[in-house]
Amino acid sequence: MKQMNEYIALVEGALDKALGSTDEYQVLRAMAYSAEAGGKRIRPVLLLMFCRMLGGNVNKALPLACAVEMIHTYSLIHDDLPCMDNDDLRRGKPSCHKQFGEATALLAGDGLLTMAFSMIAGADLPADVRIGAVKVLSQRAGVFGMIGGQEMDLQNEEKGSSISAETLERTYALKTSALLQSACEMGALAGGGDEEAIEKAGEYAYHLGLAFQIVDDILDVTGDEKTLGKPIGSDEENGKATFVSLYGLKKARELASAHSDKALSALQYFSGSGELKTLTENLLFREN
Amino acid sequence: MKQMNEYIALVEGALDKALGSTDEYQVLRAMAYSAEAGGKRIRPVLLLMFCRMLGGNVNKALPLACAVEMIHTYSLIHDDLPCMDNDDLRRGKPSCHKQFGEATALLAGDGLLTMAFSMIAGADLPADVRIGAVKVLSQRAGVFGMIGGQEMDLQNEEKGSSISAETLERTYALKTSALLQSACEMGALAGGGDEEAIEKAGEYAYHLGLAFQIVDDILDVTGDEKTLGKPIGSDEENGKATFVSLYGLKKARELASAHSDKALSALQYFSGSGELKTLTENLLFREN
Numbered sequence: 311m312k313q314m315n316e317y318i319a320l321v322e323g324a325l326d327k328a329l330g331s332t333d334e335y336q337v338l339r340a341m342a343y344s345a346e347a348g349g350k351r352i353r354p355v356l357l358l359m360f361c362r363m364l365g366g367n368v369n370k371a372l373p374l375a376c377a378v379e380m381i382h383t384y385s386l387i388h389d390d391l392p393c394m395d396n397d398d399l400r401r402g403k404p405s406c407h408k409q410f411g412e413a414t415a416l417l418a419g420d421g422l423l424t425m426a427f428s429m430i431a432g433a434d435l436p437a438d439v440r441i442g443a444v445k446v447l448s449q450r451a452g453v454f455g456m457i458g459g460q461e462m463d464l465q466n467e468e469k470g471s472s473i474s475a476e477t478l479e480r481t482y483a484l485k486t487s488a489l490l491q492s493a494c495e496m497g498a499l500a501g502g503g504d505e506e507a508i509e510k511a512g513e514y515a516y517h518l519g520l521a522f523q524i525v526d527d528i529l530d531v532t533g534d535e536k537t538l539g540k541p542i543g544s545d546e547e548n549g550k551a552t553f554v555s556l557y558g559l560k561k562a563r564e565l566a567s568a569h570s571d572k573a574l575s576a577l578q579y580f581s582g583s584g585e586l587k588t589l590t591e592n593l594l595f596r597e598n
Numbered sequence: 599m600k601q602m603n604e605y606i607a608l609v610e611g612a613l614d615k616a617l618g619s620t621d622e623y624q625v626l627r628a629m630a631y632s633a634e635a636g637g638k639r640i641r642p643v644l645l646l647m648f649c650r651m652l653g654g655n656v657n658k659a660l661p662l663a664c665a666v667e668m669i670h671t672y673s674l675i676h677d678d679l680p681c682m683d684n685d686d687l688r689r690g691k692p693s694c695h696k697q698f699g700e701a702t703a704l705l706a707g708d709g710l711l712t713m714a715f716s717m718i719a720g721a722d723l724p725a726d727v728r729i730g731a732v733k734v735l736s737q738r739a740g741v742f743g744m745i746g747g748q749e750m751d752l753q754n755e756e757k758g759s760s761i762s763a764e765t766l767e768r769t770y771a772l773k774t775s776a777l778l779q780s781a782c783e784m785g786a787l788a789g790g791g792d793e794e795a796i797e798k799a800g801e802y803a804y805h806l807g808l809a810f811q812i813v814d815d816i817l818d819v820t821g822d823e824k825t826l827g828k829p830i831g832s833d834e835e836n837g838k839a840t841f842v843s844l845y846g847l848k849k850a851r852e853l854a855s856a857h858s859d860k861a862l863s864a865l866q867y868f869s870g871s872g873e874l875k876t877l878t879e880n881l882l883f884r885e886n
Contacts, residue, residue, distance in 0.1 A: 337749040338741055388708060391681075393700035412681035413752055416704075420676060420711065421741035427715050428740060431733035437725040444732050445719035452716060453626055453709040461625040464701055 313585050314355055317368070321354040321379060322346070324372045328429065340410040340418035341425070345383045347401050352593070353378045353493040359586050360497025360511055371500035373433040374443050377426040378493045381451045384422035385489075387415055389460070423451075435500060443496045450492035459484025470549045475556045479520065487519025507580070514576035521569035521594050527552035528562055570594045599880070601873050602643055605656070609642040609667060610634070612660045616717065628698040628706035629713070633671045635689050640881070641666045641781040647874050648785025648799055659788035661721040662731050665714040666781045669739045672710035673777075675703055677748070711739075723788060731784045738780035747772025758837045763844045767808065775807025795868070802864035809857035809882050815840035816850055858882045 329342040354375035361371040390397040390405040391412060398408050407415035430443045449455060462481040466473050494511035503511070530545045531554050545552045553562040573590055577583040617630040642663035649659040678685040678693040679700060686696050695703035718731045737743055750769040754761050782799035791799070818833045819842050833840045841850040861878055865871040 335741060335746055335749050336753070337745060341741065384708075388704055391704065393679075393704060414749070416676055416679065416681060417741075417745050417749055420672075420707075421745045423708065423711055424736050424740040424745065427732055428736040431729055431736060437729045441719055441725045441728045441732070444715055444729070448712050448716040448719060452712040453623060453629065453705075457625060457705050457709045457712065458623055461623050461702065461705055465624070 314589060317355045317358045318351045320372060321351055321375050324376050325379065328376055336410060337414050337417045337421055340406055340414050341421050343409060344387050344406045344418065345380065345422065347403055349401060351379060353382055353489060356490065357493040357497035360494050361501040363580055363582050363586065364498055364501025364503045364507060366501030370434050371497065373429040374496045374500055377429040377447060378489065378496065380422040380426040381447065382489060384419040385456060387419040391415060439499055442499050446495045447492045450488040455484055455488035459488060466551060473551045478551055478553065478556060482520055482523040483516065486523050487516045490515040490519045510576050510579040514573050517569040517573035517576065518590060521566050521573060524553045524562055524566040524569065525594060527554050528559065528566060531559060599876065602877060605643045605646045606639045608660060609639055609663050612664050613667065616664055624698060625702050625705045625709055628694055628702050629709050631697060632675050632694045632706065633668065633710065635691055637689060639667060641670055641777060644778065645781040645785035648782050649789040651868055651870050651874065652786055652789025652791045652795060654789030658722050659785065661717040662784045662788055665717040665735060666777065666784065668710040668714040669735065670777060672707040673744060675707040679703060727787055730787050734783045735780045738776045743772055743776035747776065754839060761839045766839055766841065766844060770808055770811040771804065774811050775804045778803040778807045798864050798867045802861050805857040805861035805864065806878060809854050809861060812841045812850055812854040812857065813882060815842045816847065816854060819847060
């Protein structure tokens, strides 16, 4: 995955540049702290890979890649707050509000969310491509996308294991697939893809997100604690509905496999999708 | 103020349409609850007045007007949260988190902030005008604008009355002027104004915001509780630095007057600024 590592380095360099310019405000330091905490950078890497595959200029698409990573990071900061999941740790480090206090963490999330759109607006791309990216990102990340998924997640927790499989699938689609879709769609846009290419990019990401979540549910039951790095069986303990609790392990595996196949088959629309195929397989056929 | 009332009605109609389409999610109801709670709608009205003054189409600028009001509303929802100002009431009604719970209020703020950019992206305006509006709004509302001002406000509270006049002016400029600037600048953009017109619009709003805040500080000392609708002397009681505590009443009045003059003089650049002049005078020469 030489290309992937190169893209991660590009994205992290650009994030540093956008967030590290001044330490005038504590809130800016909090934004940089969380954005630089790492993670797999899946979304910006997908964006750059789609752009490249369609013949676009990766450097020009870089601000869009930063934008989707900023949205992802803000959602983690707000998710970790005491009124949400109340997590003290994120990627082995104190979560943003543990490090900077709740008020600054709240503002840091707001700041990253807002800056995502500044990044797109300032990109060296045609105005119609930039406004297309603003539209895609704001809709996929908004109340009819990711935020709607977070809201459904809150409601599902109250209802425990009594929710329907349809509701769970919709929750996963909004909570996880939507932002992945924005990444792939913005990549296709920046690469000069036509409507059909953008649609195929979104279709790929939809199934990738679902497959990824279902694999997560399966690993929570079958995984090895050591490989996984977290206790198994936590979903059942929390009375949380999962694809395994709703369908059983066998059917959950079939569904994960069906969504993986659909993701890979959407990729076949594109020529030169080798790197993306490898990345997809690494994400889906995993043990942690 | 016939034009003003007409513009308020336009904005409220458009906000209803954007937020009232479905009650599928509780978070959408929370967004609508706060956006419909009213207030003076100063920012969208300013935007539409600037657009109209420059010969633009008010209906086409309406999504931009909604966007700035959504940003204002989200900032109030997040400001009211327990980790910030912990206010139970907003405009005489339970604040968003009192009505819907903290998690939903957090998401409702995020949802309005995100939707603001969807509104701009979907406007029936040329792509370069829309992307210009995204740039202006995201910068003015971001960490180098409004959010930076909120952060400075938090830091000032810790430092109490020991901050410098320069710091207080910068806090007011970011916390209050920045979003007003985005409103006037987006209005000028949508009206087809050139760079100089946009700059003048921003200059007007900068001084309007400062004058407004200084008048607030003065009324907290000299105001009549009945007219003002809130207890006077609260700033001094909270040990909060204000223009009055830093400069004394006489000098604060001179500064308010100087910024009012500068705001009105920036308006003189434009022909047909009569309505805006009246609005400005109403905002600044007030008793509550």
